[in-house]
Amino acid sequence: MARQVDEDFRGLPLQALADAALQRAGELGAEHADLRVERVRGADVRVRDGQLAGGGDATQSGLAVRVVVDGTWGFASAADLTPEAAVRAADDAVQMARVSRPLSTERVELADEPVHVGEWVSSYAVDPFDVPQSQQVELLQAWSRELLSAGVTHVDAEWGAVKEQKFYADLAGTRTTQQRVRVQPVLTAVLVTGDGVETMRTLAPPAGRGWEYLAGTVDEGAWAWADELAQLPELVTEKLKAPSVQAGEYDLVVHPSNLWLTIHESIGHATELDRALGYEAAYAGTSFATPDGLGTLRYGSDLMHVTGDRTVEHGLSTTGWDDEGVATQSWDIVRDGTLVGYQLDRRIAALTGAGRSNGCAFADSPGHVPIQRMANVSLQPVADGPSTDEIISGVEHGIYVMGDKSWSIDMQRYNFQFTGQRFYRIEHGRLTGMLKDVAYQATTTDFWGSMARVGGPGTWELGGAFNCGKGQPGQVAAVSHGCPTALFTGVRILNTTEEGQA
Known part of the structure; x- marks a missing residue:
């Protein structure tokens, strides 16, 4: 079953905000006007040597109105997701364009684009924000203990996730709603011996995936964590003892x-x-x-x-x-x-x-x-x-x-x-x-x-x-x-x- 944009975002008064902002911008003479409604949630967890070291979970939301008036940009934003706030943002954006016009050296023109109406969601299986933080911490702790038991001196384990939701509307008639999820897990092994200090980080890249990237099977889209973690202690040891390159x-x-x-x-x-x-x-x-x-x-x-x-x-x-x-x-x-x-x-x-x-x-x-x-x-x-x-x-x-x-x-x-x-x-x-x-x-x-x-x-x-x-x-x-x-x-x-x- 294909994912949909979360109901609590789709349930916002998106169309009412668009109607209010765009109608006002058009009445004030904007050649182009667009409205964005955004909600961006970011979270992270950090574990040091198997112990929770920190984390956070924060959400930013608001609306933005951008206009072109007499060939000049205008822009304003607001935190309140109300039609009244959208109208005020349109007023402010148009005013900014008019104030800026004497300073503009080039006329703003925008390339044509067909009208689009639709919804899009990125490809992921498990929303990371549906996973309890305790479960996230437990996984990073387990990975850390595995490396520490294999002889690594210190382990920094962390992961972050972002969910980005956007609604876009413009005077031409485009209306789109989108949701993207991305995750970034990183483990760094530190080896300290009488021969010196060396570090090595996992190769797993950040990805437009969900929690399955960390806790699923490889067939489900997970990185090959078991293989990489098993190899990391030996690799960082070899690196510490390796000869320096000849230029x-x-x-x-x-x-x-x-x-x-x-x-x-x-x-x-x-x-x-x-x-x-x-x-x-x-x-x-x-x-x-x-x-x-x-x-x-x-x-x-x-x-x-x-x-x-x-x-x-x-x-x-x-x-x-x-x-x-x-x-x-x-x-x-x-x-x-x-x-x-x-x-x-x-x-x-x-x-x-x-x-x-x-x-x-x-x-x-x-x-x-x-x-x-x-x-x-x-x-x-x-x-x-x-x-x-x-x-x-x-x-x-x-x-x-x-x-x-x-x-x-x-x-x-x-x-x-x-x-x-x-x-x-x-x-x-x-x-x-x-x-x-x-x-x-x-x-x-x-x-x-x-x-x-x-x-x-x-x-x-x-x-x-x-x-x-x-x-x-x-x-x-x-x-x-x-x-x-x-x-x-x-x-x-x-x-x-x-x-x-x-």
Whole structure:
């Protein structure tokens, strides 16, 4: 049976709020007006060495009215979900637009979008907010005790969940209601011995799933927790004793648990068109991938096929419609190694003559205006591509990396450096033990240009994060990035210790 939006949200006076706000905005001369009603609930639990360390459960709700009056934006929000509050918000939004008009340097136009009416719910089996907190704590404690009994010194175990509910209506007639659920479990093992201190984190990514991701079977959508927790004590012990890498050039085999973050930083942010045009620079800078290179910029090797996608099942950026009423979709960003597309909202689409937005507007709360945000930007596998083992078997002298850790990238999304959770030496096609103190460094186009093999569909996984920041005032969005295992040749490897660099 398909899920529906929770009855207590659907039972709010959504249509009455829309009628009140939109009628008032229209009477005051708005060319465009939209209303969002939102309720966002977030919860987390933290366990330290098997003992409850903290947690929380909070809900934010409200309504927002956005208008275009005489080519100028206006915006206002309210906490009260009443028709009177909706009318006041419309009044305030229109007034803001009129006050702002003398300061505006460009006329706001929005790309056309068909009218949509419907309901959408993300793909999950068990609502995490239906699970008692005591049960959540018990599971994290059990996992922690398992690691501690296997010789790990300390364990940090935590998980978070978000339920996001939205109603959208505009003057054109669109009316949509949506509900998304996402979860993020993380365990970190800390080993302290006379040889030093080492840490290692689980590879499980955050996902657009429910409680089944933690407590279900693998067939029900759970991560393979039993396997990973069983291996973690031995892996962190091996990492502590591993030799430090010798800096130099290596062939690099990158697992999806690491490569997703490289995609996020060097492709995802770089192909947000507002950044590429210079309209946005907060948090992540602008972009080297400017529109004059559309259709000609060699982003990477011929094997490189990157899509923007807000429809993939369990994606953190997946939804039915964006916060401008645009039906979400999938499109090419890089094809055969060449830049062919960007991520757009309705204003940027109209400004650049794109014709239609590809559904990338999002606001993280009712108190924030929608801004252009990242889709699930993903590297596609090769249909008959190799397995991870087959890719490794073809490498004479290289390194295999799993798991994300730290990163650094310049404000043009061009020069970068990444580390990871687990690194293995590859010699003559075989893994020959762990390495540590490893970082890889490159420019974006050199790195993706060196991609020599791309794994098949069996190696493809969704990674992602809850905390992508953008805008001023800042907003936070969750986003996934899918990718297969891939081989990059002649990559510069750094040793992160001063001794190793010498």
